[in-house]
Amino acid sequence: MxxxxxxxxxxxxxxxxxxxxxxxxxxxxxxxxxxxxxxxxxxxxxxxxxxxxxxxxxxxxxxxxxxxxxxxxxxxxxxxxxxxxxxxxxxxxxxxxxxxxxxxxxxxxxxxxxxxxxxxxxxxxxxxxxxxxxxxxxxxxxQLPDRYMITGHFVEKETLFNNVSAALDNGIDLIQFRAHWLEQGEYLRLAQELSGFVQAAGGRLMVKGDFSLLSESWCHGLHLTSRQLGFLVKPEKRHISQLLVASCHDREQIKAAEAMLVDFITLSPVKRSTSHPETIPLGLGQAEMLTGVAKVPVFWLGGMSQGDTDLARQLGAQGIAAIQAFRG
Missing domain, CATH: 3.90.79.10 (Nucleoside Triphosphate Pyrophosphohydrolase)
Known part of the structure; x- marks a missing residue:
């Protein structure tokens, strides 16, 4: 070879x-x-x-x-x-x-x-x-799965944990905690609790924030926004079990994420989504092209359903990421 x-x-x-x-x-x-x-x-x-x-x-x-x-x-x-x-x-x-x-x-x-x-x-x-x-x-x-769950909106903590528990029971073991409406301190306290809950079930929880979170023993991995790609420097050495992930929407962001040594990216929006209905989707052709130039695994995000997993994989993606599709 x-x-x-x-x-x-x-x-x-x-x-x-x-x-x-x-x-x-x-x-x-x-x-x-x-x-x-x-x-x-x-x-x-x-x-x-x-x-x-x-x-x-x-x-x-x-x-x-x-x-x-x-x-x-x-x-x-x-x-x-x-x-x-x-x-x-x-x-x-x-x-x-x-x-x-x-x-x-x-x-x-x-x-x-x-x-x-x-x-x-x-x-x-x-x-x-x-x-x-x-x-x-x-x-x-x-070593990565083909499904990446993103937690949706919740008011009560019980709702969040019930949704995550249902996903874990469904075999989804890679989860991103998304709660941008929470104050930072509250977000991190809840993230730490949820991280332990997910780990006990054999899964991994990705969180949002800056690189300092990788020094926390409870942090399984960090998911960067596309805005962070242009301003943060390459992180210090992290534990081999910790993942670094980034949200990308175009070729330049993919290259920036690769330069930061991410383990995988999410590419969005592939289809029109309910969370961002005003955003023009990439479409399958553009998503396939961008996936083809990436040198890291790519999860497709935006309007994805569980039935899209096989199609995404056939077109070169690692799998799909979603909020609504993985709700219990």
Whole structure:
């Protein structure tokens, strides 16, 4: 598989050059473990671990390319395919699109046909392995869910906790606490209480505010507004379990968020939403284009319903973010 190290190049040249289409397979076993391959020591970037894959040949569709590469590298086939993330890297002479899929239903016993060591690894232990830089983005996408709940308006605390509890019972484990109408001190006190509640159920709560919140042990992650992207500096080193997220609405904001080393972004509004009915939506075509240029996982936000999750993923997004769609 190709190993990627992105470089800065002229934008006009990037738009004109041919894109090399590469498929990448995140292989899931029946027990939920992931199959990794270790690059031979005598090859470029020898000794690092990676997800198998290779270039799509002319006339091949994705499923054909994945099965061909897996047969050549590991002597296996797969039966089930689910898109995960697309990542584009630009070089002075070419661009490479890493088209990453989660595949399962393994047919055959995997072996390293090219002399590479292979290993089944639990998802929780993937961070213990050294990956090429591009594979680290794939790793983040693999560890994120496909639904991101944003809490809606509430008057009573009981209503908030009931809505969050219903979402957790529904399998939603990534939640943003949104309550801009509250005074800052009240917001943080309630956020800390809600964070403990969500963590006890196995989930993570994102909060709004400045980078100082990342020093709080109860803070699972910080969700920045698009206005913060132009004024805040890159944060200090944070705990590996803490997430940094940003709201984006256009290409410039996406690039600014990436420069701040965010783990993922929300892109909005994809459709016309009830919370911002006056805002002109991006539409599916523009949302797909912006998702395609992002180098981090993207959640689509704005007018999304749970039924849009599969469509968003097919068009390159990590999944959807929503307020009303995830209400109990």
């Amino acid at each position: 190709l190993s990627i190290a992105p470089e800065l190049v002229d934008k006009t040249m990037v738009e004109k050059r041919k894109v090399v289409h590469v498929v990448v397979a995140v292989i899931l076993g029946d027990d939920g473990r992931v199959l990794l391959a270790r690059r031979p020591d005598d090859k470029h970037m020898g000794g690092v671990w990676e997800f198998p894959g290779g270039k799509v040949e002319p006339g091949e569709d994705i499923r054909q390319a994945l099965n061909r590469e897996l047969r050549e590298e590991l002597d296996i086939g797969v039966a089930t395919f689910l898109p995960l993330i697309k990542i584009r890297h630009d070089y002075p002479d070419k661009s490479v699109l890493l088209d990453t899929w989660v595949v399962s239903g393994v047919q055959g016993d995997p072996k390293g046909n090219e002399g590479q060591l292979i290993r089944w690894v639990e998802k929780e232990r993937l961070n213990d392995y050294e990956f090429p830089e591009a594979n680290k983005i794939i790793l983040r996408a693999l």
